Each structure stands twice: as C-alpha cells, then as structure tokens.
Amino acid sequence: MALRGLLYLLLVVFVAYYMLPLFVMAITSLKTLDEIRAGSLMSLPESASLTSWSTAWGSACAGILCEGLQPFFWNSVKMVVPAVLLSTFLGAVNGYALSHWRFRGANLIFALMLFGCFIPFQVVLLPMARTLGMLGLAGSLSGLVLVHVVYGLGFTTLFFRNFYVTVPVELVKAAKIDGAGFFTIFFRIFLPLSPPIIVVTVIWQFTQIWNDFLFGVSFSQAGTQPITVALNNIVNATTGVKEYNVDMAAAIIAGLPTLIVYVLAGKYFIRGLTAGSVKG
Amino acid sequence: MAGTKDPVLKIEGLSKSFQDVDVLMDIDLAIDEGAFLVLVGPSGCGKSTLLNCIAGLEEPSAGRIQIGGRDMTAVAPKDRDIAMVFQSYALYPRMTVAKNITFGMQVRGASRAEQREALDQVASMLQIDHLLDRRPAQLSGGQRQRVAMGRALVREPKLFLFDEPLSNLDAKLRVEMRAEIKRLHQRLDATIVYVTHDQTEAMSLATEVAVMEAGVIAQRGPPQEVYDYPVNTFVAGFIGSPAMNFIEGCIRTGDGAVEIEIALDGATAALPAQHYPFAGGATDGAEVIVGIRPEYVAGSDRSSDGPAVVLELVPTLVETNGFDQHVNLALGRGEIGGRFSPRERITIGTPLRTRIDLSQMSVFDRESGRRL
Numbered sequence: 001m002a003l004r005g006l007l008y009l010l011l012v013v014f015v016a017y018y019m020l021p022l023f024v025m026a027i028t029s030l031k032t033l034d035e036i037r038a039g040s041l042m043s044l045p046e047s048a049s050l051t052s053w054s055t056a057w058g059s060a061c062a063g064i065l066c067e068g069l070q071p072f073f074w075n076s077v078k079m080v081v082p083a084v085l086l087s088t089f090l091g092a093v094n095g096y097a098l099s100h101w102r103f104r105g106a107n108l109i110f111a112l113m114l115f116g117c118f119i120p121f122q123v124v125l126l127p128m129a130r131t132l133g134m135l136g137l138a139g140s141l142s143g144l145v146l147v148h149v150v151y152g153l154g155f156t157t158l159f160f161r162n163f164y165v166t167v168p169v170e171l172v173k174a175a176k177i178d179g180a181g182f183f184t185i186f187f188r189i190f191l192p193l194s195p196p197i198i199v200v201t202v203i204w205q206f207t208q209i210w211n212d213f214l215f216g217v218s219f220s221q222a223g224t225q226p227i228t229v230a231l232n233n234i235v236n237a238t239t240g241v242k243e244y245n246v247d248m249a250a251a252i253i254a255g256l257p258t259l260i261v262y263v264l265a266g267k268y269f270i271r272g273l274t275a276g277s278v279k280g
Numbered sequence: 281m282a283g284t285k286d287p288v289l290k291i292e293g294l295s296k297s298f299q300d301v302d303v304l305m306d307i308d309l310a311i312d313e314g315a316f317l318v319l320v321g322p323s324g325c326g327k328s329t330l331l332n333c334i335a336g337l338e339e340p341s342a343g344r345i346q347i348g349g350r351d352m353t354a355v356a357p358k359d360r361d362i363a364m365v366f367q368s369y370a371l372y373p374r375m376t377v378a379k380n381i382t383f384g385m386q387v388r389g390a391s392r393a394e395q396r397e398a399l400d401q402v403a404s405m406l407q408i409d410h411l412l413d414r415r416p417a418q419l420s421g422g423q424r425q426r427v428a429m430g431r432a433l434v435r436e437p438k439l440f441l442f443d444e445p446l447s448n449l450d451a452k453l454r455v456e457m458r459a460e461i462k463r464l465h466q467r468l469d470a471t472i473v474y475v476t477h478d479q480t481e482a483m484s485l486a487t488e489v490a491v492m493e494a495g496v497i498a499q500r501g502p503p504q505e506v507y508d509y510p511v512n513t514f515v516a517g518f519i520g521s522p523a524m525n526f527i528e529g530c531i532r533t534g535d536g537a538v539e540i541e542i543a544l545d546g547a548t549a550a551l552p553a554q555h556y557p558f559a560g561g562a563t564d565g566a567e568v569i570v571g572i573r574p575e576y577v578a579g580s581d582r583s584s585d586g587p588a589v590v591l592e593l594v595p596t597l598v599e600t601n602g603f604d605q606h607v608n609l610a611l612g613r614g615e616i617g618g619r620f621s622p623r624e625r626i627t628i629g630t631p632l633r634t635r636i637d638l639s640q641m642s643v644f645d646r647e648s649g650r651r652l
Binding site: 168170 | 372
C-alpha cells in the first residue's frame, strides 16, 4: 500500500512538473497587464479576461502587420493540410512498393530515404532555397508544401514500409492472380488495412509541419508566413510595452491545433490498433 | 490450336536460380486434363518455387511453360487461366467473404449479375452460403479454407494450383478437407497441381505423384507405383509412414542362386533374391541397400507364399495404435521397424520370431542410392 501511495505521489509530482508551464501560460493569458505586473507568477487572475486572446488572434502586431495571428493561422492550415495529405499518401505508395514490389536497388533506395530522415534541417536550407528559386516557388505556400513533403517522405515511407512488411506476400500473389495490378492492389487491399498507420503518420507529420519554424522563416515572405513565424514576430516585437498576456495567448493558439489532433486522432489511433490486432 | 490431346500443363527444361543458388534444374513435366498431380518433397526442394513459376509469380531462369496448349512463359499470372489456393488462405482481410470470392471477377469487369450467379453457385457447392457477409477474421480455419477454394472455383480455370492448402489446419480438419478436395476433384474433373510436404496427403490425393529432391523431380508416377517401386533411397525413405527399413547387404551369386547377405549380431543371414528383377543383372559382391517396408516385417504366424526369411530379432521399442503394433527390432548394428498383430505378446529384450516378406523388397546400389 505504501508503495502504491509513493507511486501515485511520484506521478502527481511529474504531472505537476509537466503541466505547470501550461498552467502559468493559461492564467497569465487571462490576466490584465496590471495584474501581471502586480501579482506573482502563480496567482490566479481576479477575473478571467479574454481580451488578450482576441488581441492575439485579431490585432496583435507581427512585424508591420497588425492583424494578429489569424492570417498566419490560415497560412499554416493551407500549408499543413496539403503537405500532410501528400506526404502521407506518397509515403504509403512508397512503403507499399518497397515492401511488396521488390525491384533491383529497392534496399538502396530505402536506405537513402532513411538517411534523409537524419539530415538536419539546416543542411538543406541553401540547396532547397536554390531549388525553390529555380522552380519559381520561392516564398510561396506551394514551395513550403513541397519542402515539407520532400522532407517528410523519409519518415512516412519508413512508417508505411514497416507496417506493410507485416502483410503476407501471399495476399499480393492472390490479388495478382485475380487480375489486380499495382494500384488496384494498393487501393483495394492495402489502403483498407492502413488506418492505424495512417493515423500515426498524420499525427507525426501534422506535428512536425505545424510546429516547424526554420523552413517557415526561411522560405516564406510577407503574406505566406506560417503561424510559428508570426508568433515569433509578435513575441519578439521590440517596440512598446511587453504584453505577456497576449504573448501567452498567442503561444497557446499556435500550439492548440497539434493538441487537438492528438486528442482527436489519438483515440482513433488506439481504436485502430486494437481493430488491427484481430487475427486474419 | 488447343486440341483435346494437348496436355493442360506442359513444362520443358524449366530452371530457376536465385543469385548463385539453383532451386530448380531442368524440370520437364506434362499433365493431362483431369489429373491431380501432387508435388511432394522436403522443405527447400523447390516444389513451391515450381508452383510459383507455373502461376507466373516467379520468372523462370530458363525453360518454357505451356498451359492449355499456349505458351505462357512470359504471360502475366492473371492471363494464365489458373487459380491458386494458398497455405495462409490469403483472404483479403477487409472484404467480406462474398467480396473475396468475386474480387477477381469484379477486377476483370464481370457484370453484377454474373458475379452474383457465380457466387451463389460456388457458395452452395462449398456450403458457405451463410458466411457470405462475414469478414475473414470472423471465420474458423476450415471456413477460411473453403472461402479460399471458393475464390479459386469461381474462376473456372484450366488449372488449379494448391500451395500446401491444409498445412495450417489441425489434424482432424485436415483429413476432412483432404477428402473434400478429393471429392471436388472428382466432381469437377478439374486439373490440379498440388504442393505439399506431407507424403500422406500426397498419397491419398494424387492421381500422380512427383517426388522432388533438391531441385529435380526424382520420381513421377501413380502413388502406388511410387510406393512400390521407388527409384532411389531418397524416394523410398520419403514416401511411406512409418518409413521404409534400409538394411545394408552384399550380393552373393553362388550355386546359381542369388542372395543378399546381411550382417546380424556376430553372424550373417542370407536373403533370397532370386525373384528380384535386377535392372542390370545381379553382380556378385555388389554392395547394396535392401529396402523393406515395415508392413512386410511381421510375426511368424503371418504366412504367405513367396520369398521370405524368418529371423529371431530382439524388440527395442513397441508402439501400439490399436490396429497394429509398431515394433523396432535390433538388426545388426541398426534397427528395423515392423508391424505386428495387436494380439501378439511382445516383450522388450526377448527375441521374437520375425518373418520378413521379401516379395515387395527394393534393392538399391549403396553408393548411388539408385534402384537396381
């Protein structure tokens, strides 16, 4: 019993340790500036005020543009959705080809893709900038989508390949004899098996791309900047009074979508895993 | 072109190697309509590779494959007019049984009505009507096996290919499904190539057996012929359970009689071999292996005409299975197995009068293992 109590105590300590920063952010975002200056970091707001949230969303100044995070939020959405869908789909096709249509050099290609996962972002900045320039995509959202798709392919391919190698080869053989070709087998037999790994990949890619700052700041221009860049610009503004409550609200807004994806898709993730565990 | 006399399947000079390993070497094979050919052999003998080559799932390194009189060597699996049943059943996991069975028709563009009709026919034949809306995961092993066969049947192919279809079933179900496959073959007059490592399955199903060893077909013929006249010690040892007894001996041709001298404990015995049709004649002094099936090693009370020898042998192990006793007997430095009547009283260590019937014996060259 004592051991169990100790265990729970330890868990509570860890939960507090991880939740405290979020707690401070949340209460700070609800305080007025006067309250922040007067009170301590941990004190609760006297009356919750959402003004800093609406400022962060609609009128905070990121650089010279004072429209809040809103336009940048939609930039991020316009970047993340196609980038996640494309990289997930291409990763699925790649993984399927690499696991079940073994061709000469398949292993080498897979090894190179894996290697791509370990290349630091900074290394590819310059060559990527040149490439985007030559493609005429410099500074555009499509350019950012391309960068994230290319950079994500290594991971998504790895995920899907490792999932598909567990699918029996005989399934493909049977389908071939039934007359199905490469894509028919993919769409009719492999994709229906894939929800668990699709969810994993989508969570991973969404988090990566939404949270990315380096590519966002390097390959965007005014009007195409993603939310992470805007957040930086709001928080690091050097003029005027430092509005901590707005900064905190902005940071929470910027981080909210990944949280939501975890909460929503995480459930399907577990569900998908247990559904897939039935033999057959 | 495709006359009725054409064999359904004809393979000429088929070879297959993976990198440096020769898996199949110069295989020739032809089977006629209605044949049930079982390819049998130990794992790694190339039987599954041969089946995959016939199906078009593996590309042969050399040789030609004809199906229904057409050269199919370079034709895609779907155009070979074949259907295949796999060991793991390979049912599409996210499709219902009905979808599984009609998937091929659907891919080939058959109308819904055609699909429905074919499905109904096959489902009632295999008695799986009530399962059509289920997923493979909701089926038992035997039911999955039926669905897999349904998927093959619905195609009405020239040639059925079975790749160890019963290996995943438990013993009782395996015997049931075996009978069912045999019945299906008789009813449909289908032409079947069937791969298994189980010689019992091979013997009971086949109209023709091809025993494979290390990439070649060691022997091919009706099951009884392969059982009675194995061409070498490999086939002799592989076919039949319990396995054939091998006794080393030496040919003696004195006084116009042909005998095979075998070593007992400190003595020798002579097995009369006058009756044995030596292919190249009997050479005096030739070192041979005598092959005798356990059912010809029995108690001395069982008598029949024909060549035999009675020896006093010491039992070392007795296994009873109800309809006979399988007894291991010390002979020379080794042991032989015999099948004795269940009424016979056998005591381990007490010499037993044993009659060895030599009428169905096989004699092999000791060095090459070939039948003499």
